[in-house]
Amino acid sequence: AQKVTQAQTEISVVEKEDVTLDCVYETRDTTYYLFWYKQPPSGELVFLIRRNSFDEQNEISGRYSWNFQKSTSSFNFTITASQVVDSAVYFCALSEAKGRGSTLGRLYFGRGTQLTVWP
Amino acid sequence: DAGVTQSPTHLIKTRGQQVTLRCSPKSGHDTVSWYQQALGQGPQFIFQYYEEEERQRGNFPDRFSGHQFPNYSSELNVNALLLGDSALYLCASSSSMGYRSETQYFGPGTRLLVL
DSSP: OOOOOOOSEEEEEEEEOOEEEEEEOOOOOSSSEEEEEEETTOOOOEEEEETTTTOOOEEEEEEEEEEEGGGTEEEEESSSSGGGGEEEEHHHHHHHOOOTTOOOEEEEOOOOOOEEOOO | OOOEEEESSSSETTTTTTEEEEEETTTTOOOEEEEEEESSSOOOOEEEEEEEEEEEOSSSSSSEEEEOTTSOOOOEESOOOOGGGGGEEEEEEOSGGGGGOOOOEEOOEEEEEOO
């Protein structure tokens, strides 16, 4: 069965601090996808990044970076020099690989981490 | 390029009533998935529609049903509402074609309150 664990329920930091959000996943599939979404108070889930299981290269996008390690089944998310606008709930999600010609399957979400950045 | 849209934004119902929520996918997408998000929880998968058929279903009772129309828009119906159905209902769209098929994009959600 697929499972995503976000052990950090809430994190508070002061602006300009770096913060890392942890994500650990479980799956028996050898091919799968991992995602991070951001949910501001408005409620809409905003897509941040997708990783394929066969691509362990870390990625950086501006102040955001992601560390994918299959050996520890982790996909952690780091925000550098955090800002007040980063305050939101962040979700890690896992999806099984889709078959040829088929659409992406269901997403399994963690319970989310509430990040609060204070000015 | 319009994103995923949902209606209504908020809804208040009483126990035992029925509700219909609507979703229009992102332009170019042909697949719609529905999720229920209770307060303080992560979204839970309800079902997915592709080619006007239910393709996958999560662990939800038959009171939850859906439909997809030829223009790819979708409806979620919930019968015999219970207090526990109060939640944010999220619609996500994706494409079955090529690289775009590997990500689901979410709408703003419908907040349902059952009294």
